[in-house]
Amino acid sequence: MTHESPPKPDRHIVLLVDDQAIIGEAVRRILAPHADVEYHFCQDPLKAIETAHRVSPTVILQDLVMPGKDGLDLVLEFRADAQTREIPLIVLSSREEPVTKAEAFARGANDYLVKLPDPIEILARIRHHSRGYRALLERNAAYDALAAELAQASDYVQSILPKPMADADIAARGAFIPSASLGGDFFGWWRLPDGRIVVFLIDVCGHGVGPALLSVSVSNALTTGAMGVDPAAPALVLERLNNAFPMTHHKGMYFTSWYCVIDLAAGTLTWAGGGHPPALLVRAGGAVEQLGSQGTPTGMIPDVPFSQDVVRVRTGDRLFVYSDGIVELLLPSGTVGTHSEFRSFVASEAISAADPIACMLDHARDRQGGPSFADDVSIVEVTLRAVAAS
Numbered sequence: 001m002t003h004e005s006p007p008k009p010d011r012h013i014v015l016l017v018d019d020q021a022i023i024g025e026a027v028r029r030i031l032a033p034h035a036d037v038e039y040h041f042c043q044d045p046l047k048a049i050e051t052a053h054r055v056s057p058t059v060i061l062q063d064l065v066m067p068g069k070d071g072l073d074l075v076l077e078f079r080a081d082a083q084t085r086e087i088p089l090i091v092l093s094s095r096e097e098p099v100t101k102a103e104a105f106a107r108g109a110n111d112y113l114v115k116l117p118d119p120i121e122i123l124a125r126i127r128h129h130s131r132g133y134r135a136l137l138e139r140n141a142a143y144d145a146l147a148a149e150l151a152q153a154s155d156y157v158q159s160i161l162p163k164p165m166a167d168a169d170i171a172a173r174g175a176f177i178p179s180a181s182l183g184g185d186f187f188g189w190w191r192l193p194d195g196r197i198v199v200f201l202i203d204v205c206g207h208g209v210g211p212a213l214l215s216v217s218v219s220n221a222l223t224t225g226a227m228g229v230d231p232a233a234p235a236l237v238l239e240r241l242n243n244a245f246p247m248t249h250h251k252g253m254y255f256t257s258w259y260c261v262i263d264l265a266a267g268t269l270t271w272a273g274g275g276h277p278p279a280l281l282v283r284a285g286g287a288v289e290q291l292g293s294q295g296t297p298t299g300m301i302p303d304v305p306f307s308q309d310v311v312r313v314r315t316g317d318r319l320f321v322y323s324d325g326i327v328e329l330l331l332p333s334g335t336v337g338t339h340s341e342f343r344s345f346v347a348s349e350a351i352s353a354a355d356p357i358a359c360m361l362d363h364a365r366d367r368q369g370g371p372s373f374a375d376d377v378s379i380v381e382v383t384l385r386a387v388a389a390s
Contacts, residue, residue: 012130013038015057017048017074018092019066023115027061027092030119037126045069049077052084058130060084063115064093064100072107079108086136088129092116157212160219162188169264169386170197175357175379177325183376184211184255185323186219196232197262198222199382202298203276203323204255207375214253218245222259234259234272235308238298242274242306245299254299258321260291262313265388269319272308274298277324277339280346284316288347291319318356319382320346325375326360329368337367357381 014037016027024041031037042051045066052060060078064071071093078084090111091104101112111125157176164173172189184204191197202218204211218241221227227244229236237259247254258279260271271279273293281289295306329337345363346356353359357379365371 010036011038012036012059012126013040013055013057014059014061014126014130015040015042015048015052015055016061016092017042017045017051017066018061018063019043019045020063023063023092026116027122030122031126034123037123045071045074048074049081049084052078052081052087057087058133059126060087060089061092061126062089064091064095064104072103075104075107075109086133088133090125090129092122157182157186157216160216161186162190165189167385169384170262171383171385172197172199173357173381175361175377177361177373177377179207179325179373179376181207182209182212183207183325184215184253185325185376185378186215187321187378187380188219188223189380189382190223192232192261194232195265197264197382198231198259199262199319199321199380200257200259201276201321201323201378201380202255202257203325203376203378204253205297206253210251211253214245214250215255218255221245232261232270233308234261234270235306238272238274238295238306239304242296242298242300242304243302246302247299250299254297256293256324257298258293260319260321262319262382262384264384264386267312267314267387268310269313270308270310272306274306275300277322277327279322280320280343281311281313282318282320282346282351284314286347286351288343288351290343313384313387315384315387317384317387318351319380319384320356321380321382322360323376323378325373325377326364326379328375329364330374331367332369337364 016024018024028039031039040055042048046068078089088110091109092113092115094115096114104112110129161176174187187201189199202215204215227237227240229240238257256274256276258273258276260269262269271291274295275297276293278293279291281291296304327337327339327342350356350359
C-alpha cells in the first residue's frame with residue numbers, strides 16, 4: 001500500500017468533531033491566532049469520517065457524548081478506516097471518569113483532555129501529536145521509496161540471471177528468491193571456448209541496492225573475461241576478484257564466492273571457494289560429497305592466496321551450489337539452521353525429489369514457518385548428462 005504524502009512542514013491541520021457549536025467556536029478562537037494551524041469543524045458525528053477524508057487532518061479532536069453516535073464507537077471507526085487509522089486522536093470530553101479514559105485509550109485514542117483545557121495546553125498537545133504524525137508519514141514515504149527501489153533492483157537482478165542450460169551433455173538451472181530487503185546473491189554459468197563449463201555463485205554481505213549492484217559488477221567482471229586471468233583456474237580467478245574488489249573501496253562490503261570449472265572430457269570438477277557454504281556433489285548412486293570452501297571471504301584481505309581442489313565426476317552426478325540464505329534459517333524455536341541439517345535433508349529427501357530445488361525451498365519455508373526469507377536464497381543445480389571419462 002502506498003502511504004499518504006506528508007503535509008507541508010510545520011502545518012498542523014486540526015479537525016474537531018463535536019455536536020456543540022459553542023465548543024467549535026471556542027476552539028476556533030484558541031487556534032485562530034496561530035498561522036501554523038489550519039482548523040476544521042465537523043458538528044455531525046455521522047459525517048466525521050467523510051470530513052476527515054476531505055481535509056486530511058494531522059490531529060483529530062473528538063467529543064465522546066454526541067447525538068446519534070457513541071464517541072467511543074467513533075474512535076473505533078477512525079481506527080478501522082485505512083485513511084485515518086494512524087492520525088493522532090485526542091479525546092476532548094467533559095467526562096473525567098478513569099474508566100472512560102481507559103476505554104478511550106483501549107479503543108485507540110492517543111490523548112485525553114477534559115474540555116475546555118487551557119489554550120496553551122491544547123495548542124502544545126496539538127503541535128506535539130501533529131509533528132509526530134508528520135514524522136510517521138515521512139518515514140512511511142521514505143520506506144515506500146526504498147521498497148520501490150529495492151523492487152526495481154530485484155527485478156533487474158532477476159532479469160540478468162542466466163537462462164537454464166539444457167544441452168546433451170550438461171544441464172544447469174537456478175533459483176533466486178530475494179528477501180524483502182534484497183541482498184547480494186548472484187550466480188551464473190557459461191561454456192569456455194574449449195567446451196569446459198564454468199559455474200559460480202557469490203553472496204555480497206549486507207542488504208539493499210548497494211550489495212545487489214556490487215554482485216552484478218562482480219558477475220560482469222567474471223562473464224566478460226575482464227579478470228585478465230585464465231577462467232579455467234578457479235584459485236587464480238578468486239585471487240584476482242579478491243584484489244579487484246577490496247572491501248576498503250566498496251564501503252566495507254565483501255562477498256563469499258564459490259567457483260568451479262567442469263571438464264566433461266576429462267571427467268573432472270575443479271573448484272575454489274572463499275568463505276562460502278560448501279557445495280554438494282550428489283553422485284549418481286545417491287551418495288553426497290561436500291566440496292568445501294577453504295579460502296577467506298573475497299575482498300576482505302588483500303593479496304591472500306586461494307587454493308583449488310579437483311574431484312572426479314561421472315555421468316549422472318549432480319552439483320548443488322547455494323547461498324547461506326537457504327541454510328541459516330531463523331527457526332520458530334529461536335535457533336538457527338545449520339549446514340549439517342541442510343546436507344542431511346538433501347541426502348535423505350531432496351536428491352530423490354522430482355524437483356530438488358523446489359523441495360529445498362518448500363522444506364526451508366516449512367522449517368522457518370513462513371514463505372519469506374530473511375536473506376536472499378540462491379540455489380544452482382547442475383546435472384552431468386554425458387561425461388566422456390565415465
